[in-house]
Amino acid sequence: MKKYILAILVLSTLTSFGQEKLNIISSASIFNDMAENIIKDKHHLEAIVPIGGDPHLHTPTPRDAKLVTEADLILVNGLSFEGWINELIANSGSKAKVVTITEGVNKLSSDKFANSTDPHAWMDASNGLVYADNIYKSIVELDPANEAFYTENHTVYRKEIEDLDNYITNEIRKIPLDQRVLITSHDAFAYYGQRYGIRVEALVGISTEAQAGTDDMMRIKKVINENKVPAIFVESTINPKLINQIAKDNNVIIGGELFADSIGDEESDAFGYVEMLNHNTQTIVGAMTKSKDIESAQSHNHGDQNNNNIWLYLIAGLLLVGGFVLAFLKLNK
Template identity: 30%
Template sequence: MTTPARALTSYWRRRIAATVATIALATALTGCDSPGAISGASDSERPVVLTTFTVLADIAQNVAGDKITVESITKAGAEIHGYEPTPQDIAKASRAQLILDNGLHLEAWFEQFIAELDVPHVVVSDGIDVMDITEDANAGLPNPHAWMSPVNVQHYVANIRDSFIELDPENGEYYTDNARAYTAELEALNQNLIEGLSGLKENERALVSCEGAFSYLARDAGLEEKYIWAVNAEQQATPRQIASVIEFVKENQVPAVFCESTVSDAPMQQVVQSSGAAYGGTLFVDSLSEADGPVPTYLQMIEHDSTVILEGLTGKKQ
């Protein structure tokens, strides 16, 4: 009997293989770039690196500087877990020199996406201290949201630096210097996060969110994590899950709860109505905002989330 997972894998393999074949044929017949080619790639000699989502693109750009063109497959505001690649995405990837992905089963679509492409890729989460998901159908699998820890992102940066040096050894010292400077910023951000949350009272040291995306941040800051669902999926927020969070919030007198920007906060609003907790605000995890939004960079995302959490739990403006 074919399981849904195997059926999905087969579907994506057929779809991506067909699209790659179409792109190859079109290029051979026309001798020119397809409409899906990466913008500016033909006007620059810089290598092109593609990432799976915007957070990785920003981190990688800090290492790349002006020597590499870095682009994200998904756009700002996109939900990464169940993303469906387009033919334009595959066209972009086929013209890249390197693809960076998070790994840890974050990009459910990526294995099939990369399988039909002759493009090297690097898993940027290699080397981190992985935490497992402890609830729901995904229990026992690695929690993929490792980038929510600035400590982990220092490992990301080292892996990105090494991959860029291998791709473009002539500028190896440049990438090393950029990585060192950005790592210092990450360490300062981590210290600010820990210090900012260190003064919370016992019942305030709980981070309640829609998705279980804050395990690494909670570990760094010494917070207890509670969530409605472990990983974003098509079917979310069962009555049992919501009831469990309501009970936790009531028992621990948690002052505020939160939800992520890429999903509906309706289930968490049910928790608010039934528990008496305040809705502390929107947190960013899977995607950065547009350039004119609140979190256009990774550093700003962590700063924003830390401030929203602290203000929500203490009731004081920071």
């Protein structure tokens, strides 16, 4: 009996070892979603900054300290995106491996601040592939036993990001060339603009910490007027007050809400990295081509009108001819 119990104990311990889940922590929701696409529910995944939170301005909480302390792997963007994270990790005494997932991306320097790199590299889907590759490598290193599983997921995810990259390229081309100017709250779209060929003008710099001044408002006003920009955009993690004011003052529409530093919540169509870039592209192209749509719809209606007129003339003509034929027949009786 004792042997039997011992065997069960050994077996259950072994099984629980086999099922032990690792804690994989990402600084922000975007990277957590990327990790989920490759790791699925094999391990515990969690983001430090919750959905809708602003990773530039995050203040670490006791929950964050606990997450970091218990982490086996921490995925960070780096490039000064999460200025608060190094201190959080250092103070927590965490033994986790910290991986900078922007390693190998094409970096853009900020044209507004000297000697600083723009952290928003994920906004270019070809960089998204590098993020996915780095996450894949780090999880295989940590859990080599499940390499085949991660490889399969990584391959599927890569394809999804490649398709997204092509989709965005084609969509942006629908905006008339002289109107391809994207105006947003903070300078998170430089990578997007560079990759997909749209000029970007932001109210404030690459961190949301900066405050917009009168100069910024005047600069945006000038860009709107010079390019006949039909729409400007608010961002999900930023107070829309100033952008709303600019829209009102310059008689342009708010084209919609864009996601830059966080994915959207479960109810939104931006609940994931791929979904977020997809949503942004649909929102931008939808609003920037709207005036064109109305024009072409109007000319289309004119076309319909013309067609209707042709039918009217045809029917009137037939009635007239019919009348003549009837009169002719009556006269010949």
